Each structure stands twice: as C-alpha cells, then as structure tokens.
Amino acid sequence: MLVSEREQLRENIEQWVAQYGSDRSALIPVLQEVQRKYHHISEYVMQVVADTLNIHPVEVYGVVSFYSFIGLRPKGRFIIRLCRTISCAMQGNNRIARQLENDLGIHFGETTPDGNFTLEWANCLGMCDRGPAMLVNDRIFTQVTPESVHEILDECRKAFGAHTFQGEETCPL
Amino acid sequence: MIMPTETNQLTFSKVPINEGMKSALQKDRGEIIAMVSQSGLKGRGGAGFPTGIKWNLAAAAQDDQKFVVCNADEGEPGTYKDRVILTDYANLVFEGMTIGGYAIGARKGILYLRAEYTYLRSFLEDLLERRRRTGFLGQNVMGKRGFDFDIEIRMGAGAYVCGEETALIESLEGQRGEPRNRPPFPVNTGFMGHPTIVNNVETFAWVTCILVKGADWFRKIGTEKSTGLKLFSVSGDCSFSGVFEFPMGITVAELLERVGGIGAKAVQVGGASGHCVPASEFDRTIAFEDVPTGGSIIVFGPDRDMLAVAKNFMEFFIDESCGQCTPCREGNERLLEGILMLEQGRCSMRYLRELCALGETMQAASKCGLGQSSPNAFLSIVAHFKDEILGRAPVAD
Numbered sequence: 001m002l003v004s005e006r007e008q009l010r011e012n013i014e015q016w017v018a019q020y021g022s023d024r025s026a027l028i029p030v031l032q033e034v035q036r037k038y039h040h041i042s043e044y045v046m047q048v049v050a051d052t053l054n055i056h057p058v059e060v061y062g063v064v065s066f067y068s069f070i071g072l073r074p075k076g077r078f079i080i081r082l083c084r085t086i087s088c089a090m091q092g093n094n095r096i097a098r099q100l101e102n103d104l105g106i107h108f109g110e111t112t113p114d115g116n117f118t119l120e121w122a123n124c125l126g127m128c129d130r131g132p133a134m135l136v137n138d139r140i141f142t143q144v145t146p147e148s149v150h151e152i153l154d155e156c157r158k159a160f161g162a163h164t165f166q167g168e169e170t171c172p173l
Numbered sequence: 174m175i176m177p178t179e180t181n182q183l184t185f186s187k188v189p190i191n192e193g194m195k196s197a198l199q200k201d202r203g204e205i206i207a208m209v210s211q212s213g214l215k216g217r218g219g220a221g222f223p224t225g226i227k228w229n230l231a232a233a234a235q236d237d238q239k240f241v242v243c244n245a246d247e248g249e250p251g252t253y254k255d256r257v258i259l260t261d262y263a264n265l266v267f268e269g270m271t272i273g274g275y276a277i278g279a280r281k282g283i284l285y286l287r288a289e290y291t292y293l294r295s296f297l298e299d300l301l302e303r304r305r306r307t308g309f310l311g312q313n314v315m316g317k318r319g320f321d322f323d324i325e326i327r328m329g330a331g332a333y334v335c336g337e338e339t340a341l342i343e344s345l346e347g348q349r350g351e352p353r354n355r356p357p358f359p360v361n362t363g364f365m366g367h368p369t370i371v372n373n374v375e376t377f378a379w380v381t382c383i384l385v386k387g388a389d390w391f392r393k394i395g396t397e398k399s400t401g402l403k404l405f406s407v408s409g410d411c412s413f414s415g416v417f418e419f420p421m422g423i424t425v426a427e428l429l430e431r432v433g434g435i436g437a438k439a440v441q442v443g444g445a446s447g448h449c450v451p452a453s454e455f456d457r458t459i460a461f462e463d464v465p466t467g468g469s470i471i472v473f474g475p476d477r478d479m480l481a482v483a484k485n486f487m488e489f490f491i492d493e494s495c496g497q498c499t500p501c502r503e504g505n506e507r508l509l510e511g512i513l514m515l516e517q518g519r520c521s522m523r524y525l526r527e528l529c530a531l532g533e534t535m536q537a538a539s540k541c542g543l544g545q546s547s548p549n550a551f552l553s554i555v556a557h558f559k560d561e562i563l564g565r566a567p568v569a570d
Contacts, residue, residue: 025345025347028328029327032330062348066350067288067329067332068330069330084485085485086250086409086441086482086485086486087250087251087471089485090409122331123333123493124248124249124251124252125289126252126253126255126289127253128253128406128409128471129179129407129416130176130414135289138291138292142176
C-alpha cells in the first residue's frame, strides 16, 4: 500500500472519530463507515482505530469478528444476503440460492473474482410475509423469483457503467 | 418497489400524532408511570416484563444522566411488525420514547435499529429532524420548560443476540454484543452505567396510545394478566400473511381462522425461540400466562416436514449464539447433530431422550434468553411429532 493511501485512510478514520466522538461507544459507528467505504476491516485499519480511540487492537478485533455486517475478509461492492430463515425457506429460497450461484458462478461465502459480488446467507430479514427476500447492500428485494435474480444482478452491473462509485474506494490494504 | 405489508385495521392508524405527548406533558411524572402501570402493559418484545415497573425503577434511580433506548433490533424469525410500525407509525414510537424520557427524567433517547433495516434510516432521520424543527424534540419540548429530549439513531451490525437488552447496551457501548449478568439491571446500571429503560418499538407505540385513550381502555382488552392489544406478524401456510392486531388472549384456533390458516398441523408462536403448538392444542391462548409471544406466528400446513423446521431453527441458533456460555455454545451444536441423525434415521430413542435432557439443561443453565429458549422448538417438535421424526429412511445429501 502506498504511503499516501495509508495517510488517506488514517485521515478518514480520524475524521469519523471526530464525528462520532473519541470514546469507546464510537467504535462500531466508525467501523461501519470503514466497512461501507472499503468493504472490509483490515489489520491496518484495526490498528489505526485502536490508536485513535486509545484501546487495544485486540478489542477492535473482538468487535469486528463478532458482528456479521462488519468483517475481516474483503468483500465485493455488492453484498447479496439471501434470507435463510424458515418463512423464506417455506417460500422457496433454495431455488433463489441455486440461481444466484448459477448466475454469479460462485458459492455462498465467496466473492466473484472481479470483486463485484459477494454472496452470503442472512438470518431473518423481516420480510416473512413476502419472501423469498434478499438484501443487496442496503436495498431490500422481496418476492424474488429465480427469473428476477438475473434482472437484479443486471441492475447492479449497470451501476458499474458509471465510472466512479459514489463514496467508495478499493481498500489500499 | 416493495408492496406494503397487509394489515387489518390497526389502532395506531386512528391515534392522532402528538396527542399522546400533549396529554403526557400536562401530567406529572408519577401520574404517567401510574397510568402505564395501571394499563397492565407488558413488554411487547416477547419477554413480557411490566412496563410500568421498569419505568418506575428507572425513575426512582438517582443519577444526573438517564437514557431511553428503543429496541428496534427485530431479529426473531417470523417477526416484522416493528418494521411496519417504523414505516407507518414511527411518530407514535418517537412520542412514546419522549414520554418515557419525561417520565423517568432522561434527556436522551437512542433508537437501536438493526443493520438489516438500514433502508429505513434516512426516512427516520428526516422524521426526527422534522420533530426537532417543530419543537417536539430538542430544548423545552412542546414549550415545557426544563424538559429537553432528543433521539439519536444507532445502527446495529448484524447480531440477533443484541435484541437482548444487556447485549444491546454492550453493543451501544462499542463492545461485542454479549449479554451481561443480571442483576444489576439496566434500570440501575444501563448505558454507560446510567439508569436506562430499554423497550420494544411496539411497547413505546402502545404507551402513546394509552396516554391518548386511557389506561382503562387498554386494561379492559385482553386477559387479566395480559392486557391490551398486540400486533402479530403472520407468515407461512395461510391465506393472509401480514401484520394483524388482535387482543391478547386470542386462541391459536381463532387466530388461524382470521388469517386463513385452517387445516394447519402446527403453529410456531414466538419465533425460533418460541413454542411449536400442535393442532391438538390449538385451543390454547396466546398470552404471557399461556403461550407467550413477541408477535411471530408461523403457520405450518399439513405437508410441512417438522424436522426440517427444527433443523432450520437450530442452524439459526448456532449461527447467532454469542458463544459466551457453554450450554448455549455447545448445546445447540449437539442438538443440531441429533437432528442430522434423525434426518438419516439413525437416532435411538435413548439418545433422543438424552438430547431432550440436554435441552432442559440449556434452558436452566444458559446465561441469557437466547440459550434459555433455543431448545424450545426442538423440544416441542420432539414432544409432539415423534411419529414423524423417528425411523426415517436416510436421505441422500
């Protein structure tokens, strides 16, 4: 990672800490900002966040590894989370799962080689009356059909057409 | 575009905005708490702790800082009423929080919104901003001198266990969402060590309704021990999925009739941590003294494989257990192993009994509600559907 990129990352983190406050309760909001922008929390980030909040990096690691929406592993620009809970299962989420795997060419827990899509399971998304449901980043899709999977993915791919992605960067480390 | 969730006529739709707050701010603090106590309102998240007692304890605690926390970490499988309330009646919730702040002497409210509902955030932030501009939040709320109150939204990060109030507080403090030992309770030692009330989204909305319509109105509905109305999130094998308002104490059979679920072989009341009620017990009532619920109703039709249901729930608990205490961390794994053996037709009655004993140990020995209730579904499915789950032909993977 270039020194200038590291500096940029550190600057961002300091900015978020200034925004959320420098006590421990700011930790999760700050990590959420990093996750949104860089799609994962690297060891370097954990060290910088720990230094800025004046806590041990292990404390940061403990939090990062606990929550499913914050993670150590780099993820795609689009994280697809398919609900696996009973009501969606009763509405045929297994077929959606298979079609997602077919159309993306990856299994659950994996990211496409181009770094665009990550496919994950999620627990109850609170759309039990109109399943199968899935989240694509923060956006919810309900009553997904095997056929509409393709349209949803296509819509995401079109978003790449726009050359830059708002507020988003690839993580330098 | 997402189709809106179907509902029947909800009381919330008939309560004018800010009437509850207006009524509350004319009363003194003790009167409000007395009114909430008198209504008999119990926590709508599922645990059913009397709201009045909780507020009274927090009000009595001596501290210059207190907090009101709204638990919008709705993660129980099959529950989505809080999403509907926050989408359509968020003002009632914010009012309820403000009333709570006034009653216990807090200046700050926090809405803990689950990460899966991030799409609601900007809408809710706008609503809060509007309330600040119109004087319903901020300094001297509604012109009441000396009453300052504001609400902040904090996002969860994807952990079911954070719906447990002490885990939620841990999460707010920037920690892993691991439940604390209780006592001390949050009403004494809550967020940052200060007295804190944590209530469900629906509880706050009902408080607002009670301030508008009176404690007696609420008390007269439902049963003696479970008063008032309740929202139910209905899904599964029924004609009408959606959010329905029914009085507490409704029988499972009556509820099924209303949602078009006649012929069901079982109903899961209270989500994965709740109880599986078989058809033979459909005359039981949904109330804190009989079958308790936070609102999740999942209907299983005659063709559903109950072992697959139990398997889905156990996988859920293994994924969501925080791993802090042994009964829950290890016990759930063993129960799932047992289900896989049953699936392959390889579980002896003797081993099944051992697993049931393990389940009971988990209920008694786990630290928080998650581990105490995770064996419920397994135990009730084993109790009622032995014929269906024993001696199966092995399935190919």
